[in-house]
Amino acid sequence: MAFRKSVVAIVAALAAIPALAAEPLKVGMVLPMSGPFAAYGKQIENGARLYLKQNNDTLAGRKVELIIKDDTGVAPEISKRAAQELVVKDKVDILAGFGLTPSAFAAAPVSKEAKKPMIVMNAAASAVTTKSDYILRVSHTLPQITAPVAEWAAKNKIRKVYTLVADYGPGQDAEAQFKKTFTAAGGEIVGEVRTPVKNPDFAPFLQKIKDVKPDAVFLFVPPGEQTVAFMKGFAERDLAKAGIRVIATGDLTEEDILDAVGDNALGIVNSLQYSEVHDSPENKAYVQAYYKAYPKDRPNYMSVSGYDGMQLIAKTLEKTGGDASGDKFVAAAKGMSWVSPRGKIAIDAQTRDIVQTIYIRKVEKVAGKLQNVEFDKIADLRDPGKQ
């Protein structure tokens, strides 16, 4: 064991020789590690650490030091404080993370002023990347994962859709994007309702939907409990038997919460960039490595964002020769493309936002486990919110 360790150390040391003079690269991550969104932080950290571990904590010849700060979820002043301290006190080269849109918005001025690259790994409002010229996004935007399922529905004999969204910013955005894409493709919205963000009772809404009898319901609620409650009611009231389908954005059925939703999730058609059962050698390797490193968790799209964020840093540093200064880094990262566990992805040279394939999936049982099985896709999709 000791022998093996020393071999690893020697190999790592040899690999690092060209950059011996280089300072360690400090990456500061601002993530929700406690509170209601702690799962976001955990998954993103898992992914990021997995990539670092696979590369002996060395990216492009520079040793990487990861510093993680908890911003507790939606608390923009803490996110901003964390970002500022990472820059001023810890002297990080790169900011990363950002679980929710307000955190990214609050930290953007820090990246702008300090000229530090800021890699967004989940915050999904379309406008995030416009807030600083140093922001790069490796996750997704809300319109990007909403438009495909609308397009798919219109093409697949779903003519009449009833929309049910939670009454808050992301819900309203999802509703607007769905309506826009779906009606443009010839579909019809036969009813729409906005439910309270906290503890809604879905029973009356479900009854109404059953009476209207649309072809499908477009669902957007905060992922987790509410999906569980909605799908339970949906099953109990026999809406599925009445021929009504559920379509949604894929974050509602992502791997981390899918088991909690349970069998009621079966049959939900949704769109997202990553599925645990995505069929590619990269993903097989990723899933295997993930389970080995974190046997208690399931790999989801957020973990892949963390993983790809580190991959983006590695590839960009290789291009700049280890230089992580803001302008050079961002210039090199623009237009960068690589193969992620989710498939081929790229950074848009104009908007610094992600370009990726969005898959249409259906929740099915695979080897006794609920999974999002991909059956259709919209390739190389830019953020529709910026057009």
Added chain:
Amino acid sequence: MQATLALDLAPIARADRWRPAELAFWLIPVAAYFIFPENLVLLTQIAITALFCLSLDLILGYAGIVSLGHAAFFGLGAYAAGLLAAHGYGDPLIGLAVAAVVTAVLGYVTSFLVLRGADLTRLMVTLGVSMMLYEIANKLTDITGGVDGLQGMEVLPVLGQFEFDLYGKTAYWYAVAVLFVLFWVARKLVHSPFGLSLKGIRLNVGRMPALGAPVNGRLSTVYTIGAAYAGIAGALLAQTTQFVALDVLAFNRSAELLLILVLGGSGSLYGALLGTIVFMSAHHLLSDLNPQYWQFWLGALLVVIVLFARDGVMGGLRGVQRRLDAAFGRTK
């Protein structure tokens, strides 16, 4: 007549005099600036929360009005200053003034609702008001930005001179200066006959009318002042963060504030400041040590302090002083 009046006011004047310990306390922010130059954003937010806590101390510690919705004023002030700055009126001091006026109006109006009931009713009313504001801010997406937060704030330099910088130096001195001035005013206030009448109301509300003190008028005045203080604190946070999100109005901000005040010790002004310093420093240190499970240790710390120091940190300090006095044979 003149002579007897002066005699009556002597204890008040004595209480109003600044003690050496207090002067020493106010050296802390100056020292902190030099000792922790890299933590200025945290220190700024401590100053802001201290001001917010001070406003709760005025209404709870002195007048005995319990509130579980004090964030309503904090948030309203933050949105007032934020919206001003987002629409081209970015002067910070004007922002503070407007926030103070707007929240004072809300405070005055809601004070009549608050005065209607006893403690439990007050908890409900204050909670209700803050929840309503939260929901309004959530719905008015076009104005407030809803869940995504208010964007596009451009805050001008303080007094046209000092620009807000990355290191947070300007923000720090700005927040500390505002805190000091408002603390000084609050101190004058609680040591005035008005402040004493508030104490009287808290201790025995039945007797105060007999002394000729208009109970409801006094309470509504102090509630309005407390609201304005909270509004200014909110405005400070908005200006120094240059961003406002819905969480300024959230319930847990009110609840946490109450916790901080209890931790520090209510009814002494300094308790509010000390409580904030202890709570936020502990929060910061613990969450840096352990990003996942820091809340456990924070909870443990709170329980220990409350168990062993009656009346919070302030009570603990008083106990220490009493013991020292006894040991050195000094008498009060």
